[in-house]
Amino acid sequence: MKFLVQISLAVAVTFAAGAALSSELGDVDNGKVVFKKCKSCHAVGEGAKNKVGPQLNGIFGRAAGSLDDAKYSKSMTRAGDDGLIWTQEILDAFIENPKALVSKTRMSFRGIKDADDRADLLAFLRIYSDNPADIPEAEPTAIGTDHDLDPAILAIQGDPEYGEYLGSECITCHQTNGTNDGIPGITGWPTEDFVVAMHAYKQKLRPHPVMQMMAGRLSDEEIAALAAYFKDLE
Amino acid sequence: MKLNRRIFMGTGIAAAATLAAPMVHADGHAKPRVVVVGGGAGGATAARYIAKDSKGAIDVVLIEPSRMYYTCFFSNLYLGGIKTIDDLGHSYGTIAAEGVNVVHDWAVGVDRDAKTVALAGGGSVPYDKLILSPGIDFVEGAVAGWDLSSQNAMPHAYKGGSQTELLKAQLAAMPQGGTFAMVAPPNPYRCPPGPYERVSMVAHFLKANNPTAKIIVADPKPKFSKMALFQEGWADHYEGMIDWIGEDFGGGDVVVDPNAMTLSIDGEVTKVDVCNVIPAMKAGRIAELAGVTDGNWAPVNAADMSSKADADIYVLGDSSQQGDMPKSGFSANSQAKVCANAVRGALTGSKVFPAKFSNTCWSLIDTDNGVKVGATYEATDEKISKVDGFISATGESAELRKATYEESEGWYAGITADMFG
Known part of the structure; x- marks a missing residue:
């Protein structure tokens, strides 16, 4: 029964998305080469064990921070509790800029900026995730909308005075002393990280409902203003 | 002439006498003065933000009778044994150190022509702008058989502090297998999920200490905030303990007898061991005395929280009638920031930014089992209007509920730091 549902879903998605998908799924051989950047911390394939980072078999569709024996940051565990699932789209966003998606992740890796390399890497990793390997077009490997931020958005100079006023709404929960208990600290972030993170909530790539709602009504200028204000706190 | 904070920190009477001296802005005094009545989530926040952001350009006087403020939010967790009363108490020391003149006295009248606030201790305080954030009072005669003189026998525990402690003591002293009753309030009232979080926390306490006890809730409403979430939680965690009697079954037809300790619901009389009566509410009395109420609440303009009756008076939080926001500490804190920005702009010409409001209410059902509801709001000509919202879902994972x-603990630390420094 489940098999049938998946097939019909796959067919539906294929019809909807057309031929463009196959090229976007990436080149597995090059993905294996790109994976060398990950190998010192992550294992994948038969018998893969957790190393510094969790093993990546079955990563597609797995909840963030959910392997029992792996070590995760508090941020990663919280993201998983909030409902972050590693889909193609989310993995792509994470690999591009890990800290933009999960602020205090233990993964100290600056990210892969080349979109083709990321697509190839994910095509390689997908081999070790059961269902997506069988049905390439089905969730969670379906390719989502492009999450790249327009450079013009990143270039906006925020008004810190407006940011202070808008930020008064943030500090009802996020304390100005940067405390990280229960609710993460947001002070002293590089402007770009802050802007990318807020847009990730606005686009609902990051999972938290309160933050999706709060970011959802902020304009690009307002997000820049907040980033400009919180950058200099602490 | 400069105001001396230490004098204001003294006893109410001494402070009042000093304030009555002619250190008035209105005619030629160097600085404009804002008087804030009520040191809760609305008033303390507004006082702090105006003092902080004006950098000394505005005199800020906060009138609040209590020396320690006990938050009403999280007080249910104290009833459940999860927090202590000390966890809920906050002093005004930091606010005073930051330059707010804190006067511990009752405001008992407002002369809108002379622009002064009269104090119970005598004397009066002149203002250029007055912010009223007095919380709630109860509608007289709302629950048959109950008035304020019955609040020891049948506590409301709907203002933080001694009433909460009294209810907790009565809960702990209940005989095994006894009955805890609650008379829930009609809309609108402070903290919509509050009575039902309280039921959950009372059940949590009883389950551990008095497992054969029963809880009866008489409710004049057909439904309530987060109803599906609470009912799921009650069935899963406190099966058979809680009997909620809504409007359909006569929950609004209630008579209490504080001497006999009985509760009559739809004519059926029950002997109870504890009776938590939460009557219908209205704006804190000073709003009525100031003449800014219309019916039970004080209508305000959404853009800046100014009273519709007087452009120099602002009303925050529970007392205000503003539109779609629930009456909550979070709402009051949010409104205070919009108001502080507008008041500062009006008095010093500083930049006034557009109003944005938000609210989130967390409730605890059992240990590590939290749920939340929230929304964002904007100011329209007519009212504060809801933009977007969310609510926790039934059947969520234990991990999400714990997170x-x-x-909510992070929020409590955040908002109390925002209010009290």
Whole structure:
């Protein structure tokens, strides 16, 4: 029964998305080469064990921070509790800029900026995730909308005075002393990280409902203003 | 002439006498003065933000009778044994150190022509702008058989502090297998999920200490905030303990007898051991005395929280009638920031930014089992209007519920730091 549902879903998605998908799924051989950047911390394939980072078999569709024996940051565990699932789209966003998606992740890796390399890497990793390997077009490997931020958005100079006023709404929960208990600290972030993170909530790539709602009504200028204000706190 | 904070920190009477001296802005005094009545989530926040952001350009006087403020939010967690009363108490020391003149006295009248606030201790305080954030009072005669003189026998525990402690003591002293009754309030009232979180926390306490006890809730409403979430939680965690009697079954037809300790619901009389009566509410009395109420609440303009009756008076939080926001500490804190920005602009010409409001209410059902509801709002000509919202879902994972509870603890630390420094 489940098999049938998946097939019909796959067919539906294929019809909807057309031929463009196959090229976007990436080149597995090059993905294996790109994976060398990950190998010192992550294992994948038969018998893969957790190393510094969790093993990546079955990563597609797995909840963030959910392997029992792996070590995760508090941020990663919280993201998983909030409902972050590693889909193609989310993995792509994470690999591009890990800290933009999960602020205090233990993964100290600056990210892969080349979109083709990321697509190839994910095509390689997908081999070790059961269902997506069988049905390439089905969730969670379906390719989502492009999450790249327009450079013009990143270039906006925020008004810190407006940011202070808008930020008064943030500090009802996020304390100005940067405390990280229960609710993460947001002070002293590089402007770009802050802007990318807020847009990730606005686009609902990051999972938290309160933050999706709060970011959802902020304009690009307002997000820049907040980033400009919180950058200099602490 | 400069105001001396230490004098204001003294006893109410001494402070009042000093304030009555002619150190008035209105005619030629160097600085404009804002008087804030009520040191809760609305008033303390407004006082702090105006003092902080004006950098000394505005005199800020906060009139609040209590020396320690006990938050009403999280007081249910104290009833459940999860927090202590000390966890809920906050002093005004930091606010005073930051330059707010804190006067511990009752405001008992407002002369809108002379622009002064009269104090119970004598004397009066002149203002250029007056912010009223007095919380709630109860509608007289709302629950048959109950008035304020019955609040020891049948506590409301709907203002933080001694009433909460009294209810907790009565809960702990209940005989095994006894009955805890609650008379829930009609809309609108402070903290919509509050009575039902309280039921959950009372059940949590009883389950551990008095497992054969029963809880009866008489409710004049057909439904309530987060109803599906609470009912799911009650069935899963406190099966058979809680009997909620809504409007359909006569929950609004209630008579209490504080001497006999009985509760009559739809004519059926029950002997109870504890009776928590939460009557219908209205704006804190000073709003009525100032003449800015219309019916039970004080209508305000959404853009800046100014009273519709007087452009120099602002009303925040529970007392205000503003539109779609629930009456909550979070709402009051949010409104205070919009108001502080507008008041500062009006008095010093500083930049006034557009109003934005938000609210989130977390409730605890059982240990590590938190749920939340929230929304964002904007100011329209007519009212504060809801933009977008969310609510926790039934059937959520234990991990998410725990994360939600931890988030609520983070919020409590955040908002109290925002209010009290």
